[in-house]
Amino acid sequence: xxxxxxxxxxxxxxxxxxxxxxxxxxxxxxxxxxxxxxxxxxxxxxxxxxxxxxxxxxxxxxxxxxxxxxxxxxxxxxxxxxxxxxxxxxxxxxxxxxxxxxxxxxxxxxxxxxxxxxxxxxxxxxxxxxxxxxxxxxx
Numbered sequence: 721x722x723x724x725x726x727x728x729x730x731x732x733x734x735x736x737x738x739x740x741x742x743x744x745x746x747x748x749x750x751x752x753x754x755x756x757x758x759x760x761x762x763x764x765x766x767x768x769x770x771x772x773x774x775x776x777x778x779x780x781x782x783x784x785x786x787x788x789x790x791x792x793x794x795x796x797x798x799x800x801x802x803x804x805x806x807x808x809x810x811x812x813x814x815x816x817x818x819x820x821x822x823x824x825x826x827x828x829x830x831x832x833x834x835x836x837x838x839x840x841x842x843x844x845x846x847x848x849x850x851x852x853x854x855x856x857x858x859x
Contacts, residue, residue, distance in 0.1 A: 733757040762808070765844065766795045770813060772840040773852075776833035777815065784825045789859050790818035797848070808848040815854040826854060 725746075726735050732748030733755060745758030754760070759767065770793040781788045798810040813834070817826060834841050834852050841850055 728757070729755075731755055762797070762799070765808070765840070766797050766811065769811060769838065769840040769844055769850075770795045772838040773813060773815075773830075773833045776837045777829045780829035780832055781821070781825065784822075784829065786822065786825055786829075787820045788817060790816075792816040808844060811844060811848045811850045813850070813852040815852065817854060817856045818859055819856075820858055821856050823856060826856060830854060 722739055724737050726737070727733070728735055728745075731753050734746045735758075736744045736746055744764070746761060746764065747756060747758040748754030749760055750756060774791055774793055778788060778791060792815075794814045794816070796810075796812045796814075797808045799806040800809050815826075815830060830852055834850060844850065
């Protein structure tokens, strides 16, 4: 796995690209001179745990023959106030699932993902308490 970071301006705007040519814009916060041209690095970590767990959940529910029509995850992260570095101390994921789903199977899929399979969660759990909940809506 390889990522390349290229600076795009004289401030903090950068682009990260992977081996396949996919690009993510990254920028610093306005408080340090960022220009809002991309997500911040710590936001990328929250996106990482959300997307990692989403991939797991989609895969597990598919294997369980569940009819998942859509998934959206809202992630909230709390960082240690006043600390440098300010690591995450709490992360909460709320899974919004749409489809004809068995709640017991959903609960199992979420538990397997967050507690066992998601590599990003396994790294972040060393500093942050990770919690999750879910809602199911039928289409």
